[in-house]
Amino acid sequence: MSQWRVAKSLELLLNQINKLAPGRDKSSDGGIGDAAHASNKSDHNPWVMGADGIGVVTARDFTHDPHKGCDCSHLVQSLISSRDPRIKYIIWNYQIVSPPDWVWRPYSGSNPHNHHAHVSVKNSPWLY
Numbered sequence: 251m252s253q254w255r256v257a258k259s260l261e262l263l264l265n266q267i268n269k270l271a272p273g274r275d276k277s278s279d280g281g282i283g284d285a286a287h288a289s290n291k292s293d294h295n296p297w298v299m300g301a302d303g304i305g306v307v308t309a310r311d312f313t314h315d316p317h318k319g320c321d322c323s324h325l326v327q328s329l330i331s332s333r334d335p336r337i338k339y340i341i342w343n344y345q346i347v348s349p350p351d352w353v354w355r356p357y358s359g360s361n362p363h364n365h366h367a368h369v370s371v372k373n374s375p376w377l378y
Contacts, residue, residue, distance in 0.1 A: 253304045254296035256281040257371050259336050260310040267312055271319030278313040278366035293338070293370040301375065308338070308373060311366040322367040329369065341368040 256264075260281070268274070282294060291297075296305025314322040326342045330352050339348035343364045346357040357363065 254282060254307055255300070255304055256307045256310055257298075259371050260308075260369065263369065264310060264312070267320055267325070271315070274318040274320040275313050275315040278311055280311045280366075281307050281309070298373050309368060309370040311363075311368050313366050314364070326367050336371045336374070338370040338372045340370075 264279075280294070282296065293309030294307055296307050298306040298308055300306045312322060312325065313320060316323075322342055326340050326347070329337060329340060330347060333349070333352070335349075337349060339346055341357050341359070341363040344357055344362045345354045347354045
């Protein structure tokens, strides 16, 4: 798929984080997945088709940089507290959490997500 974009809700979150922590490290930020992501079912792939015919990526990673204002522990706790209905799941520091119970569970994927937090949003047209 040659045309893609990240879900608007995740772009809004990125803009909010960048406004709060403009000098933060962004080395682990990401929307679209790499070849490893493309070979499996990942929300980093543009597998959702928007009404505009463009593939939508429903996941974004945010670099943990507490020294420059982006502490992912605080970020994910804020997202959990919000109970935002758009959130599908969050992975952070060897753990995963999702609605409706919002209880942390162990995460044993190949990437422990200890340098960045991963936020996935639901496949809903109002997100695009």
